[in-house]
Amino acid sequence: MLENKGRLEVSQMGKEELIKHLGEFFQLSNASSLSGIENDASVLKMGDQLTLTTSTLAIENVHFNLGYFPLKHLGYKTVAAAAADIVGMNGTPSQIRINIGASNRFSVEALEEFTAGVKFCCERYGIDLVGLNITSSNTGLIIGAQMIGTVKEKELVQRKGAAENELICVSGDLGAAYTGLLILNREMQVFAVNPTQQPDLEGYSYIIERQLKPEPRVDVIEDLKKAGILPTSMINVKNGLANALLHLCQQSDCGCTIYEEKLPVDLLTFDTLKELKIVATTIALNGGEDYEVLFTIKQEDYEKIKNLKEISVIGHITAASAGKNLVTNDQKLIELQAQGFQGE
Incomplete structure (x- = not known):
């Protein structure tokens, strides 16, 4: 310098x-x-x-x-x-x-x-x-x-390639980056009203770091290779899980079913969203800038992937005619829709 x-x-x-x-x-x-x-x-x-x-x-x-x-x-x-x-x-x-x-x-x-x-x-x-x-x-x-x-x-793995009955997997946890953004924006608004008041960011380190300093999941790609797993389709989750999954299904000409109870949400993310009176599932599906990896694998690869760290199996691929659906915790079937985070 x-x-x-x-x-x-x-x-x-x-x-x-x-x-x-x-x-x-x-x-x-x-x-x-x-x-x-x-x-x-x-x-x-x-x-x-x-x-x-x-x-x-x-x-x-x-x-x-x-x-x-x-x-x-x-x-x-x-x-x-x-x-x-x-x-x-x-x-x-x-x-x-x-x-x-x-x-x-x-x-x-x-x-x-x-x-x-x-x-x-x-x-x-x-x-x-x-x-x-x-x-x-x-x-x-x-x-x-x-x-x-x-x-x-x-x-090479592209968005196109997923087939019926294959497993849907995602790395890491979802919604943390967007939740961190909500906290930062909240403190900015407080500062605008009272410039003498210091930001109250104590206890939010993880979600703020996910917003300000994200990491590309190079480690996930390396772990999959070591485990001998070649995904059938893959996409970067940058505009929300729902957005990514709908892109993958569109390119692969298929449907999907994912389960709310399987969505990986960090405890701090969940508690912060509860504090903000926001449903965590909404942000897990539609919050942006997670930069996690969403991918599909053949069912026979489940034994290889089940013990890998930070990989969650959240659902499976269906026929296109079955639609793209989320099964809620109370067993209701809801059509997946991307609510449009446009961070990129």
Whole structure:
């Protein structure tokens, strides 16, 4: 980082020097990364593997609020969210390109802070930053990212592929990230009324971290491979479980039945939603930004998966004519509908 203790304006350094400066904090570590941000385009050698690419876009006051979102966390989440899409196809994220639109509110030091978060997440998951572009913005901060990953052709898993009677599985727990967002927004509203009052975030660490610092479930993909399980279909849960499951069923031309009692909800998430007078199942189905993995497996793979940590079997695939349904705790059958979290 720069040793200058004062504020250094982006205009003082210039775009090209700033890109070079921020890029100096990164070293390529993957053999497939032949050329990084020093060229107009990155040069990648993938050998006999398939290349996966995805892009994300986050806009200030639409996707994030800097009133409670530290720039370092935003940098981390930018990488994690993009990586989750690669993981959602049974792939391994390997390279990322980032585009930044920043108004004159943001100094070089502020962009360094964002970049520190990017670096932290990249190093944690073995991802190389191979592209970085910065331009001016009249609307605050805009972050675009393109993630590149690889997967062997025989291991590629798409949304299409689920078949009748297969088991529906999901990693981790659901609704925590959205619940964390509700708490952060509540405290922002309190602060707006009384700026002298400190945020009351004690006891909410887990759900707030799930919102500010999500993790792509690379570990789940690794565990499935070790167990000898190749899912028949898979999707990243970023806009709610119901949304993801309906996408999977649509692409696979099938129906589904899931059970409310099987939905994995963390106790803190449940208790916080109860405090807010919100039904936990609603948020488990429709809360966004969980970045968990939803997938289907053949019934014969149940013995392999039943002892894996953080994997829940929540239902099964049915014929398309049977519809997409949730069986409630009181045994009522309700048609699944995505209520439309639009975080991405």
